[in-house]
Amino acid sequence: MNEQLRLTIDDREITAQANQTILEVARENEIPIPTLCFLEGLSGAGSCRLCLVEVRGVPRFLSSCVTRVSEGMNVTTDSPKLASYRRMILELLLAERNHICAFCVSSGNCELQDLAQELGVTHVNYPYRFPSYDVDASHERFVYDPNRCVMCTRCARACGEVEGAHTWDVMGRGVHSFMITDLNQAWGDSSTCTSCGKCVQACPTGALAEKGRSTGEMKRSAGFLSKLSSMRNCGR
Ligand code: SF4
Ligand code: SF4
Structure with missing residues (x-):
């Protein structure tokens, strides 16, 4: 049986299992985190970086689809800095190839x-x-x-x-x-x-x-x- 632990996501106290990723726990608790390379049923790749989150005490953003939760973790899924990084990632993707939707x-x-x-x-x-x-x-x-x-x-x-x-x-x-x-x-x-x-x-x-x-x-x-x-x- 998996160990239960407690963490905080966006100021909400949440119980999770030790083998879960931040993204899984957030989705179970209806906390939205944008993703692109992630797809339910496939392994996590952590490559698109859209699911970045802030974890208190960690000096860099972490990909929530490949980061496991830990006891006492304090996660922020949305902030002006995260929003600006996510927009930048999308802009770079749009500029890199030919995404002409029409x-x-x-x-x-x-x-x-x-x-x-x-x-x-x-x-x-x-x-x-x-x-x-x-x-x-x-x-x-x-x-x-x-x-x-x-x-x-x-x-x-x-x-x-x-x-x-x-x-x-x-x-x-x-x-x-x-x-x-x-x-x-x-x-x-x-x-x-x-x-x-x-x-x-x-x-x-x-x-x-x-x-x-x-x-x-x-x-x-x-x-x-x-x-x-x-x-x-x-x-x-
Ligand atoms: S966007 Fe490219 S890498 Fe992603 S599923 Fe489609 S073909 Fe594959
Ligand atoms: S075998 Fe692979 S490449 Fe061929 S259709 Fe199925 S998923 Fe696509």
């Missing part, structure tokens, strides 16, 4: 777009890079547009952890990093992809989509991933 299959059903609205990103203070990456439409059912990718790696985790195919991986570093399939082959030539579509459902933007979708037509539902994961964990 021409995107996921417009209206995009977590990046929703977050920008929620967190009050009204303009981007950084120069747009406007990269021009080739779209991979080689798969018979799906399409990958790296121009819309935010490198959250949800596709790779869904494919590896839930489907067990391990088709997706990251190539390169920083702004030059890419999601690739197999050993950087065209997706349609992948020998590992089972065409299950879990990566497409997990993607928060228009980077992965079903073929044949027009602007705003790509709707997704990633809720089944957490159900699949918990059913598997029950069987262990």
Whole structure:
């Protein structure tokens, strides 16, 4: 049985289990923390940094999706400084690739777009890079547009952890990093992809989509991933 402990989040005293993350405990207690790379049912990556929180006595922000709670911890999930960091992260993501919502299959059903609205990103203070990456439409059912990718790696985790195919991986570093399939082959030539579509459902933007979708037509539902994961964990 897990040890119970007590902590404070946004001035509320809360009981939690020692193996929980700050994000899990906050969500259980209906305290909202924005996330992008996190997806229920997948391991935490801590890469997008949107779920940063302040922990008293710690001289830097911590990613709440990968930080476990501890006895007496005092967490702040919202402050002017956190809000400004989160807006900056979103602006950098928007400037890094081509997020032109008016021409995107996921417009209206995009977590990046929703977050920008929620967190009050009204303009981007950084120069747009406007990269021009080739779209991979080689798969018979799906399409990958790296121009819309935010490198959250949800596709790779869904494919590896839930489907067990391990088709997706990251190539390169920083702004030059890419999601690739197999050993950087065209997706349609992948020998590992089972065409299950879990990566497409997990993607928060228009980077992965079903073929044949027009602007705003790509709707997704990633809720089944957490159900699949918990059913598997029950069987262990
Ligand atoms: S369709 Fe399924 S197997 Fe293929 S890359 Fe996506 S998650 Fe992996
Ligand atoms: S393709 Fe989608 S799910 Fe994969 S890293 Fe890019 S944005 Fe995330």
